[in-house]
Amino acid sequence: MKIDRRTLAASTAALFAPRVLRAQGATEITVHYAQPVIYKESYDAIAAEFAKREPNIRINWMTTPNYEEGMQLVLRQQATNQTIDLSYQGFNRLRLFAERGIAQDLMPLLRAEGDYAAEGYSPNMLALAHFGGIQSGLAYAASNPIMYFNADLVRRAGGNPDAMPTDWDGIIALSRKISQLGDGITGMWYSWPGDDWMFSALLFGFGGRMLTEDERDVAFAGPEGLNALKLLDRMVKEGGMPNLTRDAAQQAFAAGRMGMTFWTTAAVRGTIQQVGRNFELRTGPMPIIDATRGRLPTGGAAGMLIAKDPAKREAAWKFLRFSTSAEGTSLMARNTGYVPTNQLAIDQDRYLGEFYRQNPLFQAATRQASLMVPWYAFPGANSVRVTQTMVDQQARIVEQSATPEQVLADMAREVRRLLPRARG
């Protein structure tokens, strides 16, 4: 996430926005979210609709350019007791907030509403933001990894964009053909840097998991983890995947010099804009690894309740509840490219059916929705460092300076060192 002028302007504007005059009996709450470049339109749309229903709730917005700064903001504010009432954070950060006692358990509030499952709060949706043993948030926007491809290059290499390979063997073979077109064209790029998310897509694809059930030890060091790393190795060796930074890969793809990329559906909007009319952009589901055990990780954001003051807490809950309702989630999906979280909006055609028929590039992710499992968040104070370790280790494969076996062993050793030591 780059800090551009628009983001800066948006966050500064949010900070200095004149406080709306307090109407009689009105409650004022502060709501934070990250990545206004991606999310602003969706929150604006939801806030406008919300204001019609709850005219007595005023919202002060705060934004941060990315999730990382959002996390710092909330933690800093917590230390100085000037708290944000409601904050939308990345799924993988919720555990930290739950473990540090900042995110509140939402289950009592949901139960008080009666039959919440009938409102679309399905067990799957709730699981996405269930961390640290509590319902630490409600999923606002969900994403999963998808395939982006350049239909023109696929055709030139003798492939059929209407019938893309559905497994990695086929994708890697196609990638090889595309990279043989010459002129600096490369076949594919798998978005492994940044965090552990895309690695978990391969690991979960083989039916593996990160840690053991009791979270005392790593569980990825078995055959699933090895196969995931071997697959990454094959992408480089056989598919000719270049060693690029994420930005460089996105630029090469947008310039029409790369056949396929594999990354989050959240990038659909941005990619459409980047590509423009350079070539025919298409999206498709991730190649299937294990048809029965395979799963995909879920990225995205969930709202977590921080407010302690009863009036603010109630108002913040009302907004959180609305933003994750079937109506809120469809406004979100239309304005972002993320997958809707509320089950009603997924099941009932009247919410988003028309939108997906008109925007086929957004469909790839929704077609995989049944495979989505929560993005695993590591326990303890080193949770973020663990993900960095995994990325660093994968770099050795992409650079071809170590074998998958070596990398897996080192990765397991490093991660074990960073796990919280068993108590008692």
Added chain:
Amino acid sequence: MRESSTGWLLTLPAALAFLLLVLAPTLAAVTLAFTDFELGAGPPAWIGLENFRELLEDQGFLKSFRNTVLYVGLVAPASVALGLALALLIESRAPLRGFFRAVFFLPVVSLTVAMASAWQYLLHPTIGPINAALRAIGIAGPNWLSDSSTVMLSLSAIGVWEGAGFNMVLFMAGLTAIPKELREAAHVDGARSAWERFRLVTWPLLGPTTLFVVTISLIRAVRVFDTVAVLTRGGPNKASEVLLYTMYTEGFTFLRLGYSAAITLVFLAIVLALMWVQTRVMDKRVHYA
């Protein structure tokens, strides 16, 4: 008496600003370095030298330290030499002096983050012009910023490009202070070649300027952060981690502010040592007043 109290009163605003904005935060950082403070994890505890002991065993930090030393070792001498060469060329008899001065000074006044994006494009392995040019003559260019064997070289090249213009301006200021007569006198006395005149007159007289430029270049190089944060984020596999970037990730990504403060202290010690060397040891030898 009255006069001295007025004096104190007049310096009060500056003194207060210094206390509040410089001294207090620095002392706070020094204190933090001896605690296990983590953002959002309860009150910090005093752990003495534990952070520093961990630094010595932390492979990530050691790599970052080595990378910083390498970067400084490449960037400081190269940007000083290039800055001097540019200043001499422009000062000699270049026709478009003003133009060249502006061109080479441009990197200094432009925003590093924006310039880094331009470099990202130039160095792009497949669509970048540098590798396209190399391909045209049959050489497969490296992945400048994503290969661990070239990434520090690429970042250093950007650092030299950034620093040379700044040094050039400083050297040009130093050159104008050298009286023309001295060089002419040297010419008369038998220093026929330009190199002889440079070696015997210009270079010794540039001593104070050179010392200043060297110190400034070293400190600027130790401070490298923007290009790493924008272009490589320390990757691949920590191949481009540098001191300030490690400090940033430890403090703000991993939230370990105590540990991060310890790295800040290491950085502070390096900068203070450089400045001490400048003022004490070498100052005596370079003045010809």
